[in-house]
Amino acid sequence: MNSEISPILLQWYNQNKRPLPWRLSRDPYKIWLSEIILQQTRVQQGLAYYQRFISRYPDVFQLAAASENEVYKLWQGLGYYNRANNLMKCAQIVANDLHGIFPDEFSTLKKLPGIGDYTAAAIVSLAFKKPHPVVDGNVFRVLSRLFCVDTPINTSRGKKIFTEIARQLLANHPPDLFNQALMEFGALVCTPRPLCETCPLQQACYAYQNHQQNQFPVKRPKSIRGKRYIFYFVFQIHDQGIPAFYLKKRTRQDIWKNLYDFPAVEQSTPFSDPMDVLGHFPHQEWIAMHNASIGKVSKTYVHQLTHLKIEALFIPVFLNSKLPPDTKNSLLLIHQNILNKYPVSRLVAKYLTDQKIIH
Ligand code: SF4
Known part of the structure; x- marks a missing residue:
């Protein structure tokens, strides 16, 4: 693995990151809330929802005490309403059973409603600085292009392979910064139509060197609609x-x-x-x-x-x-x-x- 990739990504992030409010905090509540809102949602759209939720419910106790109608109303327009349902259930467990304290262990977090691999990894790495790779759609895209990985990203084998690559890149770097750097790079540079001409990873990138950017990432076709x-x-x-x-x-x-x-x-x-x-x-x-x-x-x-x-x-x-x-x-x-x-x-x-x- 090219040992220059991670330092280049971190340097790029330091100079180019967007000033998103949840990045200013290590509060697990805020990180959890932002991650749940941002699932299947663009940052621009999610940002307004995040700000509304944080101003209405500044901590997990206030969210746990909110009425179902009120939370659904605030969530309206984001879709995938089971996220809102899990949001309330999770807040109630953390507030009522865990004294308002989010667990700092990946496996314990995953037992909470609505928290899967991705969200648990985001919370432990961003809030508690534990070395857990976070792999989202942006990360799949960057890594598949950099390393020519053609295993479909929507398979469990694909998820394992990409998580392992991210784990190796993360080693010996600050986990919170590295994970955010990789996701942000996928969101701003290595986008579906990548900005290769100004990309600092050109030299290390298999897809760029072989003019195959459009062939990655690979997805297994979805079932019939x-x-x-x-x-x-x-x-x-x-x-x-x-x-x-x-x-x-x-x-x-x-x-x-x-x-x-x-x-x-x-x-x-x-x-x-x-x-x-x-x-x-x-x-x-x-x-x-x-x-x-x-x-x-x-x-x-x-x-x-x-x-x-x-x-x-x-x-x-x-x-x-x-x-x-x-x-x-x-x-x-x-x-x-x-x-x-x-x-x-x-x-x-x-x-x-x-x-x-x-x-
Ligand atoms: S060179 Fe292009 S495809 Fe390769 S990492 Fe950079 S933006 Fe992505």
């Missing part, structure tokens, strides 16, 4: 003179668990004719008897995830009187002026904004 179709019924009424909407909390184990949305029909095949769905109307007979009027079906709203594409249609239903009590669907009647206190998926938020129901 799934599709889901949702037809939302937007029941609305004037309640005490204020527009109000019927919402329900999603309790099913899926990507939107604990978020709020409207009563809906969901299926894995497209709706051949949206009007067919009217046959699935909740409270169909009651609505017919109470002269509810039905608005126009919305345009199609699309939410694309790595493995799943969701297409949604919304239909407004204007009611003249409140729906009958419904224990099965647990509908809540929410006034428009407080609707934005309820966490909703990005797709529902887009519809509500388009309709000028929330701003």
Whole structure:
């Protein structure tokens, strides 16, 4: 292994690192929070969320005491809501069972909800300066190009190989600085379209020397994408003179668990004719008897995830009187002026904004 790589990376980092707030601290709470927020999220987007969380919950005790709705609302727009769920569970364990102290051992950290290899390595190396390599997407890219590693990065064998290379590069260097240097280098220089002409590692880089930058990193193709179709019924009424909407909390184990949305029909095949769905109307007979009027079906709203594409249609239903009590669907009647206190998926938020129901 080229012994010059690590000193060059450290020097580059010293001169080029971005002044990100979590880098100013060795507080494991702040490092943990930033790492959870930054998973699957760009730094620019994650930064605003991090600042909002830190100003609302400056320590783990305050996060542990927060209500689920409040945390989900603050998380809204980041997606992958099981992260928010694990965030709360982990904060509660650290605050209530561990006296607010994050463990400093890799294996103990990994027992906490939402903390996997990557986050545990980040906490022990950045907060406690222990020599654990941190391997994220940026690190995969840099190392695969530097050392011509063509083992797919999304396999356990690939993860082992890259972790071992990073471990060797890290040896005898400050673990916190080295790990951040390698990740930052991947984020700013050895990007998907790398800035090779100004790269200080040109001489040591296999991909550059062989004009193969675009061939690394190698990924094993993902499984076939799934599709889901949702037809939302937007029941609305004037309640005490204020527009109000019927919402329900999603309790099913899926990507939107604990978020709020409207009563809906969901299926894995497209709706051949949206009007067919009217046959699935909740409270169909009651609505017919109470002269509810039905608005126009919305345009199609699309939410694309790595493995799943969701297409949604919304239909407004204007009611003249409140729906009958419904224990099965647990509908809540929410006034428009407080609707934005309820966490909703990005797709529902887009519809509500388009309709000028929330701003
Ligand atoms: S020379 Fe290009 S491909 Fe090689 S490490 Fe530098 S930026 Fe990445």
